[in-house]
Amino acid sequence: MAPQDMAAELASTCDASPSARRARVSDLAARMLSKTSKQSSDPAILLLADGTAFYGRSCGAAGTAVGEVCFNTSLEGYFEVVTDPSYAGQIVTMTYPQIGNYGIDLADTQTAPGMPGRRVGNVKPALRGLVVHDMCHVPSNWRSTMSLPEYLEERGVVAIEGIDTRALVRYLRDNGAQKGIVSTEVFDLAELAHMLDSAPDLVGTNLVQTVSCKEAYGYDASSLSQSRAFAAAAPANARKKVVVYDCGVKRGIIEGLARVGCELLVVPWDTPASEVLKHRPDGVFLSNGPGDPDAVEETYTQVQRLIGKVPIFGICLGHQMISLAAGATMEKLAYGHRGGNQPVMNLLTHRVEITAQNHGFGLVFPSLGELVPELSGGVSEHPCGSDGTPATGDLRFWIERGVAPVVSNERFGRIRLTHVNLNDGTAEGIQLLDAPAFSVQYHPEAAPGPTDAHYLFTAFMRLMDGDRDYLDIDIAKDRLAGWTFAEEPVA
Secondary structure (H helix, E strand, O other), rough: OOHHHHHHHHHHHHHHHHHOOOOOOHHHHHHHHHOOOOOOOEEEEEEEEOEEEEEEOOOOOOOOEEEEEEOOOOOOOOHHOOOOOOOOOOEEOOOOOOOOOOOHHHHOEOOOOOOOOOOOOOOOOOOOOEEOOOOOOOOOOOOOOOOOHHHHHHHHEEEEEEHHHHHHHHHHHOOEEEEEEHHHHHHHHHHHHHHHOOOOOOOOOOHHOOOOOOOEEEHHHHOOOOOOOOOOOOOOOEEEEHHHHHHHOHHHHOOOOOOOOEEEEEEEEEHHHHHHHOOOOOEEEEEOOOHHHHOOOHHHHHHHHOOOOEEEEOOOOHHHHHHOOOOOOOEEEEEEEEEEEEEOOOOOOOOEEEEEEEEEEEHHHHHHHEOOOHHHHOOOOOOOOOOOOOHHHHHHHHHHHHOEEEEEOOOOOOEEEEEEEOOOOOOEEEEEEEOOOEEOOOOOOOOOOOOOHHHHHHHHHHHOOOOOOOOOOOOHHHHOOOOOOOOOOOO
């Protein structure tokens, strides 16, 4: 086709109304796609709550899905993102331009096994939809058993490609995460807007109950997958019994706990504290999970009854559960932290950890209590933000002073801030000084992803052993523990 003819066809396509324009793939697009591995594809649309529309092509299951549109900045690990239960209720935009290039190995799923006998990977992902710039339909990887589009179609996940994800992400950064609807079957904007308005908001909705296990089940080293035996060292012998509150626990987390020597009993999200204590556990773990932490009252009220009676470790939503149990306030972040490259300062060791994160809510640290000056570098007032209130204060204030501040909490005594996000100065970890409990907002289990935070599983074991300095760990040394590497042959 001559350049002038191509331009004319594109112009005629753009002159059509949005609904008519995208109800079919243009002849030009069809001919171009036919020369690639994508072949032909159906049109798709993404509409945001404020009326902003993005048009593209279907690359997953046919249908319509509503959720909060967010973005993840990871360069790899798309399958781990797709299968992470914490993404329940969300439409995830991947910022990396090409997704799906190394295919799918079901052994990498992050959906926990649940009841015994459940086949690995045989579970529909919790996320509502997926948005990418370019979907690879022909992957290249020796471990791959199927393509990402095949997996999405098989599991009923609506996905759209051909989106200018750079523009979409910049828009979400400027305007905040918001509800959206993605469809391969409805293209009338008014109809889509009505469907979107009728859907519930993320704030105030308990999504944890949709991803938690229904009955308790056991998990230990014998349950570990053998697919990564070529890289993972043999797990430690089980010597601690740990009850795991399943609020949408990732498979990588329960594997991490099992590898350091924990025999696990995974229980539903609303299990009473009295039932947990009947098992006489050495520790309790509070898992990650989706949605608004304030809506998960049945969990954090049980945590309130457990603190001080048994060692506790929380990750992500688990961190928020400990904070809420202590009477803290949570805030909805503008667009959240989602990616495998978030820098976090450990205030105890003054080391920077490159972390994997996935959360849209965060702890307002000053809400835990007033500062204890003698334990906070002589500072008696929380730093304030631009509005003059401590609630908006930038916690990087403490990084500049090299201090891990301590507050006096009405319920549980002294609580120390241990980790701060270097990007925006939000709270990333706390430690209770008068009760055996600590938590982090980020994900030390991330796979694939950074291993800087691997030490936290070791710290939990040390806490259960009664070590008062359980967080005093050489991160650089510990982060490579549990992995094997090829050795050069002996001459």
